[in-house]
Amino acid sequence: MMKNTQTGYGLVAILLHWIMVLAIFGMFGLGLYMVELTYYDSWYHGSLETHKAIGVLVALVFVVRFGWRQLNPSPAGLSTKKLENTAAHFAHLGLYLVIAVLLVSGYLISTADGRAVDVFGLFSVPATLTERGSQEEIAGEVHEILAWLLMAMVAVHALAALKHHVINKDNTLKRMLKPGL
Numbered sequence: 001m002m003k004n005t006q007t008g009y010g011l012v013a014i015l016l017h018w019i020m021v022l023a024i025f026g027m028f029g030l031g032l033y034m035v036e037l038t039y040y041d042s043w044y045h046g047s048l049e050t051h052k053a054i055g056v057l058v059a060l061v062f063v064v065r066f067g068w069r070q071l072n073p074s075p076a077g078l079s080t081k082k083l084e085n086t087a088a089h090f091a092h093l094g095l096y097l098v099i100a101v102l103l104v105s106g107y108l109i110s111t112a113d114g115r116a117v118d119v120f121g122l123f124s125v126p127a128t129l130t131e132r133g134s135q136e137e138i139a140g141e142v143h144e145i146l147a148w149l150l151m152a153m154v155a156v157h158a159l160a161a162l163k164h165h166v167i168n169k170d171n172t173l174k175r176m177l178k179p180g181l
């Protein structure tokens, strides 16, 4: 069961969801940790390079995931209230939007000085828009705010999933864990 159906998620969507959950939580923790380091810490440079390189890989997974979503039916929401299903649909689109702008802002901070982003020596992403006044500062502010906003949205999202599981006792959470439900 690779593809989604009208009622459940396929293996590809499930794997992409949970891979991105791990990557995003890891990137959030690494981001907060690395900005506290000083020039004299041994991992000052390495942590930033790792954050940027993993960030580019997350962006690639994001494109694959969003593309896959367009090629598949989105399983209908399981709530009995139509309004709740519509809200969940827009909340999911909101998550995608915030992640996309978060990734782009990270790229714009990193490339403001014209340097490319090196991805573990495998390939590099060239700079396009470079320093225009305060690009680095503005992109940095946007990046920080969106990282926190994403965490707040994810908290509500996860609580909603748990509410469906524990209170409504429906398949909302189970179908994001097992293909074909």
Ligand code: HEM
Binding pocket: 023, 024, 025, 027, 028, 029, 030, 031, 032, 035, 051, 052, 053, 054, 055, 056, 058, 059, 102, 103, 104, 105, 106, 107, 108, 109, 110, 117, 140, 143, 144, 147
């Ligand atoms: C999964 C997505 C990402 C998350 C959750 C994330 C999270 C964070 C967080 C929490 C910070 C610390 C913000 C602060 O307290 O100032 C940060 C900083 C930073 N991130 Fe990301 N990030 C992501 C993707 C990226 C990408 C794709 C890039 C670049 C290719 C990037 C480049 C940077 C840079 C350069 C900083 C340092 C900013 C500064 O020194 O003020 N991030 N990130």
Ligand code: HEM
Binding pocket: 017, 020, 021, 022, 024, 025, 069, 074, 075, 076, 077, 078, 088, 092, 093, 095, 096, 154, 157, 158, 159, 161, 162, 172, 173, 174, 176
């Ligand atoms: C970084 C953290 C997370 C992000 C960015 C995220 C993002 C998303 C997105 C964008 C969707 C919509 C999938 C689609 O139809 O294309 C989704 C669905 C889902 N997520 Fe998450 N998620 C995160 C964490 C979690 C956690 C921690 C849980 C469980 C406690 C969870 C449970 C679910 C469930 C059950 C669905 C399916 C909802 C439905 O069928 O209507 N997610 N998630």
